[in-house]
Amino acid sequence: MRALIVGRFQPFHLGHLEIIKSILKQSGSIIIGIGSAQYSHTLNDPFTAGERHLMISSSLEAEKIYDFYLVPIEDVNSNPLWVAHVESLTPKFTKVYTNNPLVKRLFAEKHYDVHSLTLLNRESWSGTRIRDKMLNGENWRSDVPPQVAAVIDEIDGVNRLRDLSQSDRE
Numbered sequence: 245m246r247a248l249i250v251g252r253f254q255p256f257h258l259g260h261l262e263i264i265k266s267i268l269k270q271s272g273s274i275i276i277g278i279g280s281a282q283y284s285h286t287l288n289d290p291f292t293a294g295e296r297h298l299m300i301s302s303s304l305e306a307e308k309i310y311d312f313y314l315v316p317i318e319d320v321n322s323n324p325l326w327v328a329h330v331e332s333l334t335p336k337f338t339k340v341y342t343n344n345p346l347v348k349r350l351f352a353e354k355h356y357d358v359h360s361l362t363l364l365n366r367e368s369w370s371g372t373r374i375r376d377k378m379l380n381g382e383n384w385r386s387d388v389p390p391q392v393a394a395v396i397d398e399i400d401g402v403n404r405l406r407d408l409s410q411s412d413r414e
C-alpha cells in the first residue's frame with residue numbers, strides 16, 4: 245500500500261524526515277510530492293524543485309530508505325482540479341498524510357483515506373524558522389540532515405536567500 249505526503253520542503257528538515265520514517269512503518273512505500281514545484285528564488289520558496297529533490301533523495305538514501313517516489317507537483321489555478329492533477333503525476337496511492345486543512349478537504353472529497361501528522365519539535369523543525377535562521381546568521385545546520393546542508397552549501401543557498409531579502413527591501 246502506497247501513501248502520499250505533499251509539502252513544499254523549503255528546505256527538507258529533520259521534522260519531515262521523522263514523519264516520513266513513521267509513515268513508512270505503516271505503509272509499504274511513500275510518494276513524496278514536492279509541492280509548488282514551479283516556485284524558486286523567493287523568500288518563501290528559495291529552492292528549486294530539482295534542489296529539493298536532491299535534498300530529499302540524498303537524505304533518505306543516507307538513512308538506507310529506498311521505498312520512496314519523489315514527484316515534483318506544480319500548483320494549478322483550480323483547487324477542484326488539483327487532486328486529479330496530483331493523480332496524473334504519481335503512482336496510485338490509497339492514504340494521504342497532511343495537516344493542511346485545504347489538502348485534507350480536497351482528498352477527502354475524492355474519498356481518500358486522509359490522516360493527520362504529529363508535528364515534532366516545531367520550535368526548531370520548521371521551514372520558516374530555518375529560513376529565518378539562515379538570514380540572521382544563526383545555526384540552522386542542526387535542524388536539517390547533513391545532506392541538505394551539503395546541497396545548500398553547493399548552491400550557495402544562504403547567500404541566495406540574503407540576496408533575495410535585499411531585493412525584497414529595494
Ligand code: NAP
Pocket residue numbers: 250251252253254259260263278279280281318319320321322323326342343344346347361363364369370371372
Ligand atoms: P506547506 O506550505 O509545505 O506547509 C504548510 C505548513 O505545514 C508549513 O508550516 C509546514 O512547515 C507545515 N508542514 C508541512 N508538512 C509538514 C510535516 N510533515 N511536518 C511538520 N510540518 C509540516 O504546504 P503543505 O500543506 O504541506 O503542502 C501543500 C502543497 O500542495 C503546497 O505546495 C500547495 O501549494 C499545494 N497545493 C496546491 C493546490 C493547487 O495548486 N490548487 C491546492 C492545494 C495544495 P514546514 O515549512 O516546516 O514544512
